[in-house]
Amino acid sequence: MEQINITLPDGSVRRYPKGSTGLDVAKSISEGLARNVLGAVVNGQVWDAHRPIEEDAALKLLTWNDPEGKAAFWHSSAHLLAEALEELYPGVKFGIGPNIENGFYYDIDLGDKTLGEADLARIEEKMAELAKCKSEFTRVPMAKADAVKYFEEKGDEYKLELLEGLEDGSITFYKQGNFTDLCRGPHIPNTGFIKAVKLLNVAGAYWRGDEKRKQLTRIYGISFPKAGELQEYLKMIEEAKKRDHRKLGKELELFTFSEKVGMGLPLWLPKGTMLRERLEQFMRRAQRKAGYEQVVTPHIGNKELYITSGHYEKYGADSFQPIRTPHEGEEFLLKPMNCPHHCEIYKAKPRSYKDLPLRLAEFGTVYRYEQSGELHGLTRVRGFTQDDAHIFCRPDQVKEEFKKVIDLVLYVFKALGFENYTAQVSLRDPNNKQKYIGGDELWDRAERDIIEAADERGLQTVQVQGEAAFYGPKLDFMVRDALGRSWQLGTIQVDYNLPERFKLEYVGADNQRHRPVMIHRAPFGSMERFVAVLIEHCAGNFPLWLSPDQVSILPISEKYADYANQVKEQLQEQEITASVDHRDEKIGRKIRDAEVQKVPFMLIVGEKEQEQGVVSIRRHGAGDQGSVSLDEFVDRFKGEIKDYLG
């Protein structure tokens, strides 16, 4: 029989009969490996482990530990879900059913039928039952005409629409048990690998992501090759939920919402406000050092301002509507952006090239209409405060300024311990240039400046085309929340549009008028979203310099209340936020409550402390730290925060 050479990842070459599969190779290595093989990479392409290899090839076997292995596993789980659905709901039509980052989903059309929790449980059971059949996933190449015929007979218009976009000759079906699906593959060898399935939720999803088209039912699920792994996963989700900023925000009394005030309009409670002010203080200090000047502008602006900026045309209809004055009939908009106001500040007097860069910063509160279904805790709201600034500079200064902003963003992230962020360079879509304002030359230069600036700062970036704002390219910093959802925090954007629209000018060394470039930047993004992500990041255990409550003074009994009050006053003089727990409770109880409230320092004062004029320090999460004089405590405290607040 004809033999082929298979090269394994370690470089070794083995000979196998022509038509051997990845699975055959695995078996020849070890039975254990064969039991765990989910797919194979053949000459760089991901294949089914059980697809015959007809010629010499480089082969890598995929298991659960490989991302491609997981992908195939979850994709196959989606097919298993579809098989179960077809048995339980004959006539169901299928959209798409891909694997996703954590699990898989399938979009289906059930006609008028809706699915509830009980249905999901039933479907899960059916999937488990079908998995036990160990049905093999069989790959069947199909002529387009036959494929069309198949789905016409089945009456599945969604699959027919998908087929329209496919070329004859490249179409394959996959079958397992009684279920056949249009699919590129690859798949795991058989359904028996899927030992644990959990259907997580149902959701509506527009067909092809188009709001105007029919909404299908999407079933999300996750599956594992071992039952224990599913349990672990579910436990992890539970743990993550404990960090949810909406839960912690309530427990730690940071913020709240009120129906009366309105959805998406956060109310900052005293403790949340304290946290937010400390963040602002930190940012103000960093910006002062970086040459920014602070400004303040009103919450509303004349409609004309936004007509000039172009925001009215682009967002006016889908935004909060203008406020009209009763007599003059003037129209004002809640400001959705601070930049138009800052442009007017720029224009307040003639600017020389020597004045640039001009860096105007403002903690500016803006209001944007967001669709009701989009609102989410503090991460997506209708009124929020940006740590905004606009840098007006000469074109030759863009790159340097950009680098300085990157430094600022990285400094902020480092100070707050954000290590797992991604930096995304958002470029314009080269095939759709008319969507953007500004000439090729400006864009090319700006995009090059951003990429080089990021490179020179050693930033790992991903470049995404078509993600730029219409007025310029940008660099966005994204961070994940407790549940793995990705949010954009910091952003740096180059803008050629507004200087043009507002006719901003400076006089150059040549005594000619020139147009400056604007850089919009917000290291936090918005205070609201940043606080949300920060809460989840540190699970509510804020670093000392940010913590709303810094010190809780706990008298052993009411006999030491006076001494406790003295301590509090002395700390307050040092601008340390302290409170005394005067409740008639035992010390154990006071400690517990302070621990639960995540107060960084507890100072316990009783007879011994009063006599010796000291305090007993207990650190949150770290227990008893011994007694020291109040002066020494203040020194230690200040030493710990001095790098952040000034």
Added chain:
RNA sequence: GCCUCCAUAGCUCAGCUGGUAGAGCAACUGACUUGUAAUCAGUAGGUCGUUGGUUCGAUUCCGACUGGGGGCUCCA
């Protein structure tokens, strides 16, 4: 905005198949005067999100609305 699920005391939740509601914590009062993660006892607190309907009777069943969760679409 769309799909779907949910809505009981300040908070976390119980209340089987319809007969106008309960627990723990918090709050308040009193006793205890306390040494490193919950002292004990008592009191008060809810037209069961709002609003229609079915019913002799609705917290419970159905509809609408409001708000929230999950997702889709959107995000200057």
